Amino acid sequence: MYLMQSKKRAAILGYGAYIPYYRLPTTEIARIWKGGGSGPNVEKAVAYMDEDTVTMAIEAARQAMKMAGIENLGAVFVGTESKPYAVKPTSTIVAQALGQHHTLAADLEFACKAGTEAMQVITGLVGSGMIEAGLAIGMDTAQGKPGDDLEYTAASGGAAFVIGNRNKDSVAEIDCSTSYVSDTGDFWRRAHERYPRHLSRFTGEPAYFHHIESSVKTLFKETGHKPSDFKYAVFHQPNPRFPVEVATRLGFTMEQIKTGLLNPMIGNTYAGSSPIGLAAVLDEASPGDKILLASFGSGAGSDAFCIDVLEGITRTRGINPTVKSMMERSTKIDYSTYSKFRDKLHR
Amino acid sequence: MARSKAYIASVGLTGIGDLWDKSLLDLAVEAARGAMKGSPRKKPDQIFVGNMFSALGASQEHLGAMTASALGMAGTPAVKVEAACSSGGSAFNVAYNLVRAGALDSALVIGVEKMRDLEPEEVSQALAMAESAEYTQFVGATFAALNGLLARYYMEELNVTRDELSAIPVIDHANAVTAAHAQFRKAITPEVVGRSQMIADPLRLFDCAPVGDGAAAALLVNDDAASGSKRKLAEVLGGKISTNEFSLYEREDMLDFKATRLAFKDALSMAGLSPGKMNFLEVHDAFSVVGALSLEAMGYSKRGNGSRDAKAGKYARGGELPINTFGGLKARGHPVGATGVYQIAEAYLQLTDQAGKNQIEGAEYAATQNVGGVDSTSAVHIFGRAA
Amino acid sequence: MSIQYWRIRDRYYRLIGSRCAACGAEFFPPVYKCKKCGSEDIKDKEMPKTGKIMTYTQLHEPLPGFEAQAPLYLAVIKLDNGARILSQIVDSPDESVKTGARVSATIRRVRVDGESGQIVYGYKFTVNPLLK
Numbered sequence: 001m002y003l004m005q006s007k008k009r010a011a012i013l014g015y016g017a018y019i020p021y022y023r024l025p026t027t028e029i030a031r032i033w034k035g036g037g038s039g040p041n042v043e044k045a046v047a048y049m050d051e052d053t054v055t056m057a058i059e060a061a062r063q064a065m066k067m068a069g070i071e072n073l074g075a076v077f078v079g080t081e082s083k084p085y086a087v088k089p090t091s092t093i094v095a096q097a098l099g100q101h102h103t104l105a106a107d108l109e110f111a112c113k114a115g116t117e118a119m120q121v122i123t124g125l126v127g128s129g130m131i132e133a134g135l136a137i138g139m140d141t142a143q144g145k146p147g148d149d150l151e152y153t154a155a156s157g158g159a160a161f162v163i164g165n166r167n168k169d170s171v172a173e174i175d176c177s178t179s180y181v182s183d184t185g186d187f188w189r190r191a192h193e194r195y196p197r198h199l200s201r202f203t204g205e206p207a208y209f210h211h212i213e214s215s216v217k218t219l220f221k222e223t224g225h226k227p228s229d230f231k232y233a234v235f236h237q238p239n240p241r242f243p244v245e246v247a248t249r250l251g252f253t254m255e256q257i258k259t260g261l262l263n264p265m266i267g268n269t270y271a272g273s274s275p276i277g278l279a280a281v282l283d284e285a286s287p288g289d290k291i292l293l294a295s296f297g298s299g300a301g302s303d304a305f306c307i308d309v310l311e312g313i314t315r316t317r318g319i320n321p322t323v324k325s326m327m328e329r330s331t332k333i334d335y336s337t338y339s340k341f342r343d344k345l346h347r
Numbered sequence: 348m349a350r351s352k353a354y355i356a357s358v359g360l361t362g363i364g365d366l367w368d369k370s371l372l373d374l375a376v377e378a379a380r381g382a383m384k385g386s387p388r389k390k391p392d393q394i395f396v397g398n399m400f401s402a403l404g405a406s407q408e409h410l411g412a413m414t415a416s417a418l419g420m421a422g423t424p425a426v427k428v429e430a431a432c433s434s435g436g437s438a439f440n441v442a443y444n445l446v447r448a449g450a451l452d453s454a455l456v457i458g459v460e461k462m463r464d465l466e467p468e469e470v471s472q473a474l475a476m477a478e479s480a481e482y483t484q485f486v487g488a489t490f491a492a493l494n495g496l497l498a499r500y501y502m503e504e505l506n507v508t509r510d511e512l513s514a515i516p517v518i519d520h521a522n523a524v525t526a527a528h529a530q531f532r533k534a535i536t537p538e539v540v541g542r543s544q545m546i547a548d549p550l551r552l553f554d555c556a557p558v559g560d561g562a563a564a565a566l567l568v569n570d571d572a573a574s575g576s577k578r579k580l581a582e583v584l585g586g587k588i589s590t591n592e593f594s595l596y597e598r599e600d601m602l603d604f605k606a607t608r609l610a611f612k613d614a615l616s617m618a619g620l621s622p623g624k625m626n627f628l629e630v631h632d633a634f635s636v637v638g639a640l641s642l643e644a645m646g647y648s649k650r651g652n653g654s655r656d657a658k659a660g661k662y663a664r665g666g667e668l669p670i671n672t673f674g675g676l677k678a679r680g681h682p683v684g685a686t687g688v689y690q691i692a693e694a695y696l697q698l699t700d701q702a703g704k705n706q707i708e709g710a711e712y713a714a715t716q717n718v719g720g721v722d723s724t725s726a727v728h729i730f731g732r733a734a
Numbered sequence: 735m736s737i738q739y740w741r742i743r744d745r746y747y748r749l750i751g752s753r754c755a756a757c758g759a760e761f762f763p764p765v766y767k768c769k770k771c772g773s774e775d776i777k778d779k780e781m782p783k784t785g786k787i788m789t790y791t792q793l794h795e796p797l798p799g800f801e802a803q804a805p806l807y808l809a810v811i812k813l814d815n816g817a818r819i820l821s822q823i824v825d826s827p828d829e830s831v832k833t834g835a836r837v838s839a840t841i842r843r844v845r846v847d848g849e850s851g852q853i854v855y856g857y858k859f860t861v862n863p864l865l866k
Contacts, residue, residue, distance in 0.1 A: 021825040021862065048825060049802060050842040054855060058747070058841050084843075084853055093855065097747040097841065329862065331827065340802070468798045475797055481742060482763040485844060485856065486822050487800035488793070492808050495791030496820075500810075503789065503833055548792040548805075596788075596810040596818045597761070597769065 003222040004120065004177045006127020010163055011170035011310065013070060013133060016063025017159040017279040018056045019266055019326040022046040026152045028335045039152025040239040044267025046333065047141045047156035049341045052084045057139045058097045060160035063320040064135065065098060067171070068162035074131025075104040077121055079114025079271045080158075081189070082141045083107055094137065104131070111187060112236055113297025114138060114271040115158060120303060122163045123174045133164030140270035145195035146344055153239055153263065158272020159279040169312040172282060172291070174305060176223060180215040181301035188299065203298070208238065212246050212294050215302035219292075223306060227251035231289035231309075234260035234277035236296040238268045252292075259284055265327055271297075278307070280323040282316075285309045350449030351569040354580040354733055357382050358692035363530040363561035363680030371398075371405045371461040374562035375414045378688075379457050382564035383418075385578060391455035391566060393445070394418075394425035397438030398684035400473040401427075404461050414457060430588075431477035432633060434458065435687025436717025436726030439565065443586045443728070446569050453572050458688030459562035470558055474683070477720040479594055491555060491634070493595055493721055495547025498636040500601055502549060505651030507639075509549065513540035514657035515638040515670075516553050516677045522664055523674025525704035528689075530559045530680035537658075540635075554635040556681035563688040565695065573733070579699035580733035584712070585617030588726045595721045604644035606725035607716055611645045614714070618729040622646055626710040627669045627697065628662075629690035631718040631725075632676045641716055642670070664707075672697060672705050687717035687726060694730045736852045739845070746856035747841060751817055753779035762817045783839035785813035787861075790823065790831055799845055807831050811859055819857075826861035838863040 024046050026039030047056065057078055065073075076098070078090045091105035108114045108121070115138015122134035139158030144151035166173050186207035189196040212235060220226060227233070233252045235243035240263050247257045260277035269276055274295040281291055289309040296302045321329075339345050359381015361374055369377070375396065383391075396410040407413070411425030428438035435458030442454035462470055474490040475483070483493070501507055517537055523529035535553065543552035573580055589610035592598045598605075615622060622645065632638025639653025647668060648656045656662065662670040673679045673693045676686060694713045696702045717726045744750045751762030756773035762781050767774050790809035800806060807823035809831075823831055824842065837859040844856040 021860075048842075050824060050844070050858065052843055052853075054853075055841050055843060058855075093747075096743060097855075099744075099748065467795070468801070471795065472798050479763070481738065483820055484797060485739070485746075485854075486808065486820055486858075487796045487803070487806060487844075488808050488820060489795065489797050491795070492791055492793040495793065496789050496808065496810055499791055499833075500789035545792075545794055547794065550791075592769065594763075594820070596820050597763075601789075601810075 002178050002218050004179065006123055008127045008129055009166040009173060010123045010126040011166035011173040012161050013164045013170055014064045014066065014068025014162040015159060015171065015279050015282055016060040016067065016320050017276050017323050017326060018060040019045050019157040020047040020051055021329060021331060022048060022333050022341065023330045024333055024335070024338045029151055032335045033147045040241060041153055041264050041267050043265055044153060044155035045157050045269065046338055046341055049343065051156070052141055053080045053082050053139050054084055054090050054093050056156065056158060057090060057094050057137045057160065060139065060158060061094055061098060061135055061137060064160040064162045067316055067319045070133055070162065070164065073098065073100045073103050073133055073135050075122055075125050075134030076100060077106055077108055077118035077134065078137045078139065079108040079110070079118040080140050081109055081111055081114065081270055082143065110301060111297035111299050112270045112273055113295040113301055113303055115275040116293065116295035116303040119161055119163065119174070120177055120179065126163055126165060133162055136161045136163060138271040138275035140272050142268060142270040143195055143342065150198060153268040155267030155269050157266060157269040157276055159275035169315065170310050171313045171316055172310055173308045175308050177303055177305040178215050178218045178222065179301060179303045180211055180218060184300035186298045186300055207298060207300050208242055208296050209246055211300050211302035212236070212296050213249065215304035216250055216292065216294050219304040219306060225306065229290055230256060230292045232259055232281045232285060233257050233292040234274055234281055235294050236274045237261060237263035237277065240264045262327065276323060282313065283322045283324065285313060287311045287313055349447040351447060353443055353446045353583040354568050354573045355583065355695045356566045356568045356573065356576060356578050356580055357385060358563065358565045358695050359384070360528055360563040360689060360692050361561050362528045363559045363682055365463045366560040367463065369560065371401055371407060371459060372413065372417055374461065374560060375457050375459040376417050378459065378562035378564035379414065379418055379455060382455060382566045386566060388453060390420050390423050391453045392451040393442070393454050394420065394423055395438040395442045395454060395456045396425070396427045397434035397456065397458040397688060398427055398460060399429060399431055399434050400476065403473045404465055430724045431719030432683045433687055433717045433719030433724045433726045434684035436690070436715065436728065437588055437687065437724065439687060439691055439728065440586050440588050440726050442567050443583055446567050452569050454567045455564060456567065456688055457562060457564040458685035460682035460684040461560050462558045462682060463560050483594060491547040491550060494634040494636060495550045497595060497601060497721060498550050498634065501636050501640065504602065507651060507654055509541050510537050511654040511658050512554065512635050513537035514654050515632050515635050516540050518657060518663050519632065519671050519675040519677040522672055522705065523678035526673040526679060529674040529678055530557055531678045550634055556633045556676040559680040559682050561680060561682035561685050561689070563685050563692045565688055565691050579701065581695045581698040582731050582733045584620065584729040584731045585614040586728035587613040587617065588724060589613070590724050591722050593723050602640060604640045604722040604725070606722045607641050607644040607718065607727065610725040610727040611714065611716065614727040614729045620712060620729060624712050625668065625714050627672055627707045627713050629693055629713070629715040630670045630675060631716050632671065633681060633718065637718065641718070645716070669707055672702065672707055690715040690717055691728060698730055698732050736847065736854065739854045749781040749783065749839060749857055750778050751781045752776045760815045760817045762813070762819050781817055782814040785811045785837060787833055787835045787837060788812050788818065789833055809859070811837055822858045824858050824860055830861040835861045837861050
């Protein structure tokens with residue numbers, strides 16, 4: 001009843017990710033604002049001043065298209081909460097950069113789950129036979145108010161997925177998904193505000209945990225799957241602790257979540273967070289592996305997917321840089337440099 | 348086929364510097380009056396104004412009519428000629444050709460530029476318009492950046508040292524000490540150049556011509572006007588404009604200043620002279636590397652040796668072939684659209700023995716070389732004493 | 735001035751230059767006439783995204799609009815098809831920016847018209863491309 005499963009089988013044909021070059025150690029943030037200590041994560045990825053959601057989305061999309069090896073996209077959807085323009089779609093710039101014009105294009109917003117929503121929408125368009133293939137991107141240059149706890153984790157990055165009709169070369173099938181939402185304002189940003197605001201303890205149980213547990217438990221109920229059926233589980237990762245906690249509660253082990261858990265070293269890439277965790281898993285997964293993907297977006301909601309890795313994954317090795325190599329390609333900066341890069345200095 | 352010889356009958360020039368109290372038109376009029384002084388005719392047959400960025404610098408175009416009117420010469424044909432930093436030399440070339448052809452008996456060429464009313468970054472933007480808006484300005488490259496790229500390439504490909512590169516600016520400053528109209532009149536050492544502020548690595552502040560205001564004018568006359576003249580004349584023996592592939596990086600050989608090479612060859616050919624006949628040169632050293640490459644393009648130094656030969660003394664005042672006798676672009680100054688006419692005016696002063704303490708004794712022939720962009724345009728003229 | 739850039743956005747986003755149909759030479763920026771053989775039979779062609787640095791400079795006073803990036807690396811890059819392009823080098827440690835270094839293209843914000851104007855995206859290069 002609550003399971004979203006497309007009639008025509010849809011699969012990931014190609015994927016790509018992007019993490020910018022710069023890292024801000026959380027000790028730097030704590031040094032400035034707290035006189036010492038660190039945040040819950042070690043470092044976060046920081047975009048350079050000439051990067052934004054558009055540029056990063058194009059980089060990831062190009063890789064996904066290269067792997068997919070297709071010419072035409074019927075839809076380009078970008079899920080983000082850091083659109084460079086409040087009005088003017090990111091997705092049309094991505095489409096232009098990919099040479100795509102006869103395509104449905106739109107930007108989605110649902111905090112950190114806008115990327116996985118894009119995946120569901122594209123899956124629906126493919127599964128209904130309306131399009132042959134489409135591109136779903138989750139990407140952000142997340143911003144935290146200076147001095148706010150969110151600043152430790154708000155990071156830049158994300159991933160892109162080309163989803164199309166399943167064939168023998170497909171990388172991984174999107175078997176089914178569920179979605180669970182409620183009006184829960186744990187984190188928000190009013191229209192003309194620069195930085196988001198959030199509640200503190202409230203972001204835990206009533207928000208993150210309730211919605212992820214609801215979507216995943218519904219998925220288990222509808223499909224009959226249990227945690228041990230899955231080789232990997234990827235959860236939205238606002239900090240290093242929440243995904244471990246929710247995994248444990250749902251019956252998953254550290255072994256299952258560790259490959260997709262990137263927050264400690266790159267922070268929370270918001271709409272890119274669970275998508276890039278999925279990309280990291282796909283870099284290492286084998287045919288036959290089952291992956292649980294569960295996002296969480298404040299406002300609030302969670303999408304849970306059951307994804308099956310296919311034979312086609314073996315031919316993808318070496319086509320694109322791995323998420324791991326992107327994590328390694330880095331240089332540390334200090335707080336003042338970060339402030340300049342992210343335009344936090346009032347001029 | 349020339350119908351007439353062409354001569355410079357007189358020149359006018361303003362001092363170059365931060366001329367806060369003078370407008371673009373003030374300067375043009377001052378130089379023009381200097382050139383018209385003592386002229387038997389009240390008006391030239393046509394006025395040519397060489398200028399690069401009056402639009403950005405003074406919100407002003409239509410300089411030809413504007414200057415003619417200001418001089419009380421409404422009715423005289425007048426146009427503005429623009430070719431970036433070779434606007435002055437190019438304006439002169441157009442006028443020269445019309446006088447040679449017999450279409451004009453006389454022409455007044457005025458080079459004028461007002462740079463200081465703009466902030467430094469606005470000047471930078473104005474100068475960058477010599478280069479492609481869509482592919483060079485677009486990436487944030489200033490004119491200095493292009494020359495910095497050229498300088499690094501020159502130094503790495505041909506093993507030119509920092510010290511060698513500094514030689515031409517040193518010569519310029521030495522010559523400007525006694526030049527009344529020069530912007531900077533203090534001698535410098537190579538160390539001063541090599542230690543100055545980095546602009547576009549490896550080019551430093553003293554490798555680069557300064558920003559300044561100024562205007563220079565020259566009155567060109569034909570045989571009829573010249574005959575029986577009591578004024579001192581210098582003959583224009585040849586002159587040519589040539590162009591290169593527009594952008595530096597699209598050239599087969601970035602170190603070949605083809606426009607200068609061809610313009611010089613053609614101008615000499617018109618004059619019927621060999622390069623060895625020149626007694627001094629006014630070289631377009633907007634940047635030290637441009638001076639060096641210009642000398643190489645004209646064949647006076649072998650490839651890679653332009654700065655090296657300068658360091659060895661070849662181009663110094665007392666050397667084999669003096670250059671930039673009043674300080675060149677670096678020390679006399681470079682109010683961009685005016686520079687070409689300054690060079691020509693200086694050649695005239697030399698060849699009519701009016702160069703004062705800067706006089707090159709017994710000079711018979713000279714070449715002036717005025718460049719737009721990085722040798723995208725080159726206007727070369729050959730002058731000689733009037734018989 | 736955003737229309738001037740809009741017109742050539744495909745050139746900026748995808749490095750679409752020219753290929754001479756007569757002799758095969760390729761150019762970026764695009765040309766009207768082949769610089770090699772003079773043919774006017776010119777077609778659009780997407781350039782390779784990798785090449786090497788022919789020469790470079792570090793600019794301390796960039797054009798207005800680029801001040802925040804000073805000092806800024808600019809390079810003449812010879813792409814793998816022989817075409818030469820002028821571009822910024824970003825995200826590259828100082829010691830890696832040198833003549834002969836291999837570089838690859840990325841897409842970045844090139845010009846931004848203040849807080850309320852349009853953003854112009856285009857090519858830049860890195861010496862530090864994503865590792866395999």
